[in-house]
Amino acid sequence: MKRSTLRTVILLAVASAFALAVQTRGVHAQESTAGSTKIVVDGSTTVGPIAKAFAEHYMGLHPEVNITVSESGSGNGAKSLINGVCDVADMSRFMKEREFKAAVEKGVMPVAHVVAMDGLPIIVHPSNPVKALTVQQVRDIYTGKITNWREVGGPNVRIVKISRDTNSGTYETFAKLIMKKEKIAPDTEHVGSNGAVRQRVQSTPAAIGYAGLGFVDRTVKALGINGVYPDRESVRSGRYPIARPLFMFTDGYPALGTRLHAFVTLHLSPKGQEIIEDIGFVPVTDY
Amino acid sequence: MRLSTRKLLDRSFSGLGVFAILLMVGALLVLLAPIAARGSRAFVFRATVEHRQFMLEESGRGDHDAIDAEIRAAAEVRRKAYDMIARFEEELEAAGRSERRELRRSLREVKDHLAGLLGPAPGNARPVLLRDQYGQTRWDRALVGLGDFLYVTEYDYSDPSGMGRPLLVPRVDGFRGTSLEPLFAYVEQNLERMLRPRLTFYWRFLFDEGRDAHFFGGIWPAVLGTLYLTIGTMLIAAPVGIASAVYLAEFAGEGWLISLIRTCIGTLAGVPSIVFGLFGLAFFINTLGVSDSKSVLAGCLTLAVLVLPTVIRASEEAILAVPKTYKEASLSLGAGQGSTVLRVILPAALPGILTSVIISMGRAAGETAPIIFTAAVSLGRPLSLRQTLSQPTPALPWNIYNLCTEHEAVDQIRHVQYGMVLTLVLLVLLLNLAAILLRARLARRLAG
Numbered sequence: 001m002k003r004s005t006l007r008t009v010i011l012l013a014v015a016s017a018f019a020l021a022v023q024t025r026g027v028h029a030q031e032s033t034a035g036s037t038k039i040v041v042d043g044s045t046t047v048g049p050i051a052k053a054f055a056e057h058y059m060g061l062h063p064e065v066n067i068t069v070s071e072s073g074s075g076n077g078a079k080s081l082i083n084g085v086c087d088v089a090d091m092s093r094f095m096k097e098r099e100f101k102a103a104v105e106k107g108v109m110p111v112a113h114v115v116a117m118d119g120l121p122i123i124v125h126p127s128n129p130v131k132a133l134t135v136q137q138v139r140d141i142y143t144g145k146i147t148n149w150r151e152v153g154g155p156n157v158r159i160v161k162i163s164r165d166t167n168s169g170t171y172e173t174f175a176k177l178i179m180k181k182e183k184i185a186p187d188t189e190h191v192g193s194n195g196a197v198r199q200r201v202q203s204t205p206a207a208i209g210y211a212g213l214g215f216v217d218r219t220v221k222a223l224g225i226n227g228v229y230p231d232r233e234s235v236r237s238g239r240y241p242i243a244r245p246l247f248m249f250t251d252g253y254p255a256l257g258t259r260l261h262a263f264v265t266l267h268l269s270p271k272g273q274e275i276i277e278d279i280g281f282v283p284v285t286d287y
Numbered sequence: 288m289r290l291s292t293r294k295l296l297d298r299s300f301s302g303l304g305v306f307a308i309l310l311m312v313g314a315l316l317v318l319l320a321p322i323a324a325r326g327s328r329a330f331v332f333r334a335t336v337e338h339r340q341f342m343l344e345e346s347g348r349g350d351h352d353a354i355d356a357e358i359r360a361a362a363e364v365r366r367k368a369y370d371m372i373a374r375f376e377e378e379l380e381a382a383g384r385s386e387r388r389e390l391r392r393s394l395r396e397v398k399d400h401l402a403g404l405l406g407p408a409p410g411n412a413r414p415v416l417l418r419d420q421y422g423q424t425r426w427d428r429a430l431v432g433l434g435d436f437l438y439v440t441e442y443d444y445s446d447p448s449g450m451g452r453p454l455l456v457p458r459v460d461g462f463r464g465t466s467l468e469p470l471f472a473y474v475e476q477n478l479e480r481m482l483r484p485r486l487t488f489y490w491r492f493l494f495d496e497g498r499d500a501h502f503f504g505g506i507w508p509a510v511l512g513t514l515y516l517t518i519g520t521m522l523i524a525a526p527v528g529i530a531s532a533v534y535l536a537e538f539a540g541e542g543w544l545i546s547l548i549r550t551c552i553g554t555l556a557g558v559p560s561i562v563f564g565l566f567g568l569a570f571f572i573n574t575l576g577v578s579d580s581k582s583v584l585a586g587c588l589t590l591a592v593l594v595l596p597t598v599i600r601a602s603e604e605a606i607l608a609v610p611k612t613y614k615e616a617s618l619s620l621g622a623g624q625g626s627t628v629l630r631v632i633l634p635a636a637l638p639g640i641l642t643s644v645i646i647s648m649g650r651a652a653g654e655t656a657p658i659i660f661t662a663a664v665s666l667g668r669p670l671s672l673r674q675t676l677s678q679p680t681p682a683l684p685w686n687i688y689n690l691c692t693e694h695e696a697v698d699q700i701r702h703v704q705y706g707m708v709l710t711l712v713l714l715v716l717l718l719n720l721a722a723i724l725l726r727a728r729l730a731r732r733l734a735g
Contacts, residue, residue, distance in 0.1 A: 038678055040580040040664075049695045052500050052666045053416065059668070068667035068679050070581070071693050072659070083573050085580045127451040129444035155449050193693040205450045215695055218440075274415040279695070 035258035036087075039067040043077020043090030044169050045193040046212035047246050050116060051090050053275045054266045058259075065259055071193070074169030081249055082108055087260055089249040092118065092169030092212065113248045115267040117282040119213045119235035120173055120242040121222035123198070125205045130154040132224030135241055138178050141208060144185030149206065161188040162200045162209035170194065173244045174210055210242075214280035235282050246281065319712070326709020329702045333426035334487035336361050337406060341421050341503055346495075357483055362409070364480045368470060369408055372398065375467040393461045400436040401474070404429060405481060417499035424503065426484035428699065433478055437471055492706055496669065501690065501703045508669040510710060512583065512680030513652055515670065516662060517718065519587030520594060520651040525644050527591070528598030529633075532640075535599070536606040537628055556596035561656040563593045568660035583675035586662020586682075593657050594647035601646070605639025606632060638730045645722040649715045655684040665689045683711040 041051050048071035055067035072080075077089035078096075082103045095103070095110055103110050122138055124130060130152055133141075140146040141159055150156045163184055164171040175184070191197055194215040201207045202219040213230060216222050222230050226241055234240040254261040266272040273283035336357050342348040375394070379387055398408065406422035407414055414420055423429035439458050442451030459471040474481075495505030539545045567589030571577050577585050609632050617627040633640075655663075663685035670680050690697060690704045697704070 038580075038674075040679065045693050048665070048693065049500065055666055056499060057415070066668040066670070066674070066678060068581075068664040070664040070679070071689065085572055087580075125450070126440070127442050127453060129442075129447075129451055155447060157450065195693045195695065195697060199692075199697075217696070218435075219698070271415050278414065278416045278419060 035255075035260065037065050037259070039065065039088065039260055039263055040086045041067060041069045041088040041090060041248075042072060042080040042086040043070075043088075044074040044092040044246070045071040045195070046092040046118060046170055046214070047090035047115070047248065049214055049279050050246070050267075050276060050281065051088070051248070053279060054263065054272065057271065057275060058263055058266065062259065067263065073165070073167040073192075074172070075167040078103075078249070081110060081251060082106055084108060084251070087250065088264060091247045091249055092244065093172040094247065095249065108251045110249045110251065111253050113250065113264045113267075114245040114284055115248050115264075116246045116276045117235055117284055118244055118246050119230040119240045119282070120170065120177070120210050120244065121213060121216045121230040122208065122210050122225060122242075123201050123216060123220040123222055124208050125201060126219070126221045127205050128154060128221065130223065132227060132229075134226050135178060138225065139180065139182060142179060142184050142188065143182050144187070157206045160204050160207040161185065162197050162204075162207055163188045163190050164194075164197065164210075165190045165192050168192075170210065170212060173242070177242050177244075213282070216280070232277075232282050245284070322705070322709055322712055325702075325705040326707075326712075328427070329706025329709070330490060330492050331486070331488050332702070333484040334489065335422070335424055335426055335429060335482035335484050337422040337482065338424035338487065338489075341424060345498065345503070361481055361483055364477050365405055366409075368401070368474055368477075368481075371467060371470045371473070372401075372408075375462075375465060375470075378466050390462075390465075393458075394467070397436070397458065397467070397470075400432065404432045404436060404474075404478070418502040421503075423482065425702070426482065429478065429482055429484070433475065437475060493710065497666075497703070500666075500694065500696075501700050502696075506683070506686070506703065506707055506710065508667055509681040509683045509686045509707065510714070511669045512663070512667075512682040513684070513711070513714060515583050515675050515680065516586050516590060516658065516682055517648055517652040519583060519675065520590040521644060521648055523587055523591035524594050524598050524647060524651075528595050528643075529602050529640055531595075531599045532602035532606055533628055533633070536603045537624070537632070552596045552599055556600065559656075560593060560654055561659075563589055564657040564660050566592070567657060572661060578677045580677070581660070581662050581664065581679035582677050583662055583670065583680050584677070586658045586679075589657045589661045590651045590654060593654065594651055597647050597650070598643050601643030602636070602640045605636040605643070608639060609635045634733060637733070638726050641722060641726040641729065645719055645726070648718050648722065652715050652718060653684055653711065655688055658682055658685055665693070683707055683714070687711065 039055075041055065043051075048069065051069045055069050059065055059067055071090075074089075074091040074093055077086070077091050078099045080086040081089035082099065084106070089110075094112065100110060122133065128149065130149060133152060137146065137152050141152075142161055142163070146152060147159055148156060149159055161184075163174070175181075189200070191200055194211040197209040197211045198215050198217075198220055201209045213235065216230075228234050228240050230240045230242075235243045248264050250260065250264055254264060267276060267283065268285055273285055276283045336354075339349055339354050340358055343351065343354050372394070379390060379394070382390065402408060402419070402422075404422050407419065423432055437458055438455040441454050441456050443454050444451040446452070457471070459468060462468050462470075489505075492505040493510060494507050496507055498504040535545070535549070567585060571585045571588050572581065577588065613631050613635060614627055617631040618624070622630070662679055663682045664679045665681065665686060667679060667681050670678055687704060687707045690700070690707070694700065
């Protein structure tokens with residue numbers, strides 16, 4: 001008698017699990033025709049503030065949608081898109097050849113949407129008297145050729161080098177535009193996000209670091225590079241030497257009329273441009 | 288050994304024990320007091336009229352007429368400041384070209400700082416970001432903003448052998464002799480009347496969604512996500528863990544395979560949690576495809592694997608601790624092995640098993656690494672029960688980390704971060720308390 005009740009309980013549990021599974025599958029089928037109410041965004045910590053502001057703006061207009069944003073770095077964003085576990089990959093660099101190959105092999109066709117332009121300010125503590133460096137000097141600092149602020153016109157203090165982790169698109173941009181294939185010295189500190197770079201620099205008088213334009217505030221000082229200071233104008237015109245586009249990648253171009261399409265084209269609308277500008281980045285559609 | 292030596296040793300041993308306990312209480316105080324003190328500021332703070340206006344406009348809370356009257360009264364005081372700026376702008380038109388450019392840049396900064404304090408100036412277009420639509424909602428932040436409004440931090444680089452020394456230069460120095468000069472004293476003296484701070488208990492911090500990257504609102508999605516993750520994990524780990532423990536303790540017997548399994552479980556308990564996180568991503572999401580993105584379900588499964596060894600080990604110990612005579616008595620009365628386990632051994636072992644579940648629950652609530660890749664996001668809506676099967680969620684441990692390392696303006700929203708920490712600590716405490724009470728009741732019933 002007791003044994004049979006146990007069996008009934010187990011059977012019921014299995015049956016309800018099946019029912020739940022079938023039910024969710026049904027929901028998926030329904031959603032895909034009307035455009036999913038779920039958009040998963042993953043990737044760059046630089047693009048993160050834009051993605052978050054876009055998501056909140058869009059959800060404010062469409063309360064039935066849930067857009068989730070995570071900031072795990074450009075490399076992870078690309079991986080997520082390739083594995084099909086996110087709808088939008090935020091990236092602060094372009095996809096690499098092998099990422100493209102891996103994507104295509106899995107049947108994912110990455111399409112790039114350039115949502116904003118970003119400069120890469122080289123930042124120091126505001127108490128640092130150094131005002132400007134050349135690209136060559138920044139490279140020499142990071143390769144370890146220059147180790148003291150005295151060598152670039154500052155006080156006799158050892159330079160503390162802060163860099164991003166290698167998963168970061170910001171790191172890739174820096175490596176490409178500044179380091180030009182030279183190796184970053186091993187005594188460099190690597191941190192995991194733009195915010196962490198800024199916090200490290202604002203608390204360390206001898207530090208030097210780099211972060212996205214939207215992360216630079218009054219607590220750190222952006223250096224002039226080759227005589228040009230990073231701001232909207234110099235980034236837009238290309239005079240500031242370390243500038244890059246910020247991307248959102250999708251699998252194929254999203255079908256017109258879907259929520260995903262609306263989300264990744266938000267930066268083309270006046271509101272989207274205003275958001276990008278207010279956060280501190282440079283809109284691409286500035287006529 | 289002489290008796291007196293033995294007594295002395297005995298006493299010094301208990302003294303050591305008392306000292307250890309005191310040390311622990313002290314450490315707990317040092318740890319918890321700042322958490323409580325700072326975290327409570329997210330709930331209890333001096334809210335300005337901007338806070339009340341935000342609440343009214345965004346969620347319809349508060350007495351409409353009273354807040355309107357307050358806004359009008361505040362606007363009356365503010366208008367004088369805006370009038371001063373307008374008059375100065377007119378004066379600027381008359382100034383020389385080079386002088387004008389310099390002053391205009393300084394004026395731009397003044398206006399930006401004032402907008403940060405009081406919100407957009409009347410007549411300006413409504414900004415698109417919420418954080419620019421309202422002034423400071425908290426009086427403590429407003430005072431920081433006032434400092435930035437009144438003083439410019441400049442650096443004195445005159446000493447070439449060291450870094451520059453910070454100097455606070457009154458902003459008013461740039462406007463001496465102009466019509467803007469009185470503005471600074473006016474704002475300083477009347478800020479309280481412009482913002483009308485009032486001590487507010489914002490208990491809805493727990494139940495509100497965060498707005499505009501946590502500049503406004505609360506932390507409900509993260510709280511709910513943590514609850515889902517914790518409860519879901521236990522729903523999976525407890526039955527599986529207890530069943531395994533029963534099997535290992537009652538049915539498995541001895542054998543090289545069983546001892547291998549025991550060793551594996553022991554080893555699993557020592558694996559770092561980030562490894563479980565990566566395993567969860569690779570196995571549950573990429574291989575099994577339990578959901579087509581990160582999801583609460585995938586997070587629960589991963590956390591369940593993480594806490595399983597603890598549940599199995601502790602439950603097994605609890606079952607083994609049940610006196611053999613219970614089992615023998617049951618079997619001798621003709622009960623089968625199955626019903627002996629279900630009706631005699633498990634109830635007797637229940638308090639011990641619950642202890643293991645309690646410990647694991649606290650662990651599941653606080654773990655960050657396993658959910659980074661499987662469940663947690665920095666922004667998302669509170670989920671319905673069904674959505675947990677397919678959608679990721681914010682969760683307290685991850686969002687605390689995310690706020691303090693990745694947020695673009697973390698210095699302005701520290702109170703949210705501290706509030707989250709306090710909530711997480713309280714949540715774990717409450718979960719444990721509930722489970723302890725339950726356990727005590729069960730133990731009493733079994734004894735009686």
